[in-house]
Amino acid sequence: MRKIPLLAAISLAASFGAVGSIVPTASAATGHTPSVRAAHSCATETAGHAACDAIHLVNAEGRNVNAAGKIQPLAGKGGKPVPPSAISGKTPTDIQSAYKLSGLKSGGRTVAIVDAYGYPNAERDLGVYRSQFGLSSCTTANGCLTIMSQTGSTTNLPRTDVGWSQEQALDLDAVSAACPDCKIVLVQAKSASFADLGAAVNQAAKVPGVVAISNSYGGGDAPDSTYGSYYNHSGIAVTASTGDNGYQGASFPASSHYVTAVGGTSLKAASNSRGWTESAWNGSGSGCSTSNTAPAGQDSSVTHCNGRAMADVSAVADPNTGLAVYAPTSSRSSSWAQYGGTSLSSPLVASVYALSGNTSGYANTKPYADPSGLFDVTTGSNGSSQYWSQAGAGWDGPTGLGTPNGTSAF
Numbered sequence: 001m002r003k004i005p006l007l008a009a010i011s012l013a014a015s016f017g018a019v020g021s022i023v024p025t026a027s028a029a030t031g032h033t034p035s036v037r038a039a040h041s042c043a044t045e046t047a048g049h050a051a052c053d054a055i056h057l058v059n060a061e062g063r064n065v066n067a068a069g070k071i072q073p074l075a076g077k078g079g080k081p082v083p084p085s086a087i088s089g090k091t092p093t094d095i096q097s098a099y100k101l102s103g104l105k106s107g108g109r110t111v112a113i114v115d116a117y118g119y120p121n122a123e124r125d126l127g128v129y130r131s132q133f134g135l136s137s138c139t140t141a142n143g144c145l146t147i148m149s150q151t152g153s154t155t156n157l158p159r160t161d162v163g164w165s166q167e168q169a170l171d172l173d174a175v176s177a178a179c180p181d182c183k184i185v186l187v188q189a190k191s192a193s194f195a196d197l198g199a200a201v202n203q204a205a206k207v208p209g210v211v212a213i214s215n216s217y218g219g220g221d222a223p224d225s226t227y228g229s230y231y232n233h234s235g236i237a238v239t240a241s242t243g244d245n246g247y248q249g250a251s252f253p254a255s256s257h258y259v260t261a262v263g264g265t266s267l268k269a270a271s272n273s274r275g276w277t278e279s280a281w282n283g284s285g286s287g288c289s290t291s292n293t294a295p296a297g298q299d300s301s302v303t304h305c306n307g308r309a310m311a312d313v314s315a316v317a318d319p320n321t322g323l324a325v326y327a328p329t330s331s332r333s334s335s336w337a338q339y340g341g342t343s344l345s346s347p348l349v350a351s352v353y354a355l356s357g358n359t360s361g362y363a364n365t366k367p368y369a370d371p372s373g374l375f376d377v378t379t380g381s382n383g384s385s386q387y388w389s390q391a392g393a394g395w396d397g398p399t400g401l402g403t404p405n406g407t408s409a410f
Contacts, residue, residue: 041166050217052167055341064337072336089324089338092177112204116192117161150200169327178351198230212237214350216343218251223291237353237363241342243285247383255289260364261310264317280380281318286397297368304387311400315345356407373409374402
């Protein structure tokens with residue numbers, strides 16, 4: 001994600017907003033054959049506004065494919081499951097196996113997802129995803145799913161934007177994959193301005209039962225004195241994506257003192273005791289904030305930042321090793337696709353916080369207190385910076401302290 005200058009002096013007015021583009025744009029952080037590329041769901045952020053960090057794989061015609069170029073299917077007739085072999089990408093079983101979450105329950109805790117614009121088919125598409133993988137129904141009728149605006153309205157929702165709808169589909173499916181028994185609240189801001197997104201975060205924090213709030217978007221670094229109050233919710237784990245263009249400097253809200261900044265990895269099956277191997281994804285955002293202070297436990301002698309460094313922790317984000325998602329292709333139609341970006345890692349980590357049930361105080365300090373509960377990612381890089389691009393033992397820029405190994409670090 002391209003970074004923009006400090007947002008401190010930027011107007012909060014939403015009138016400068018731009019609706020996310022539905023036209024795929026090539027990503028530098030791919031490594032695909034020429035016939036397969038990574039498409040960003042949202043347009044590049046503009047002043048005072050964020051862009052979502054969802055990425056999916058497409059071919060030259062813009063059709064959803066896997067990393068080998070295999071076209072992904074539509075849903076079966078009537079939303080019925082399709083043959084599992086037809087779908088590529090990580091499944092809920094894969095995610096739970098990789099991060100040692102199998103068999104864990106949240107007891108019905110709630111994860112909130114904050115995104116911009118409307119997604120009229122959110123409940124329908126989530127139903128297709130959960131049915132495909134044998135997960136329990138999560139609907140507005142049974143109380144598992146709630147969709148609301150930034151003001152809390154469940155009927156007067158924002159206008160549709162396909163790019164941000166894709167982001168919402170990824171977030172809904174990621175939470176379902178990591179925490180199938182979590183309730184989900186989807187809060188839709190009326191625009192991608194930081195003012196509206198922040199209002200949506202505050203609304204999410206008001207909902208009874210919410211223990212974690214995922215934010216899969218970002219812009220340039222910004223001071224907490226300008227926008228931090230939106231993300232300052234002690235007792236709720238607020239997570240944020242670090243961005244998708246490698247080491248480019250800090251990205252807000254991941255650069256906020258109050259959030260857990262979530263970087264990205266490449267996750268592959270392996271014949272080792274874990275059954276999986278991870279390396280730093282070359283698109284994982286990292287950098288130092290010039291505006292905000294570090295969370296408790298983050299050591300400047302390790303991060304080489306005067307203030308807040310990102311990331312804190314990480315999870316799978318490489319679209320080549322990403323999640324199978326059922327997401328919109330237009331305002332009416334949807335299909336299976338393979339998604340990644342740190343938009344995937346943020347809701348996964350939010351779900352782990354929900355599974356832990358341990359969100360007292362500021363949740364971003366907890367991994368620093370018990371890093372032994374993480375898989376340390378020691379290989380891979382997202383750039384050439386000595387301190388902020390190279391994965392290694394302990395904390396590093398692209399992956400933070402590491403990825404979930406159960407819930408003890410959260």
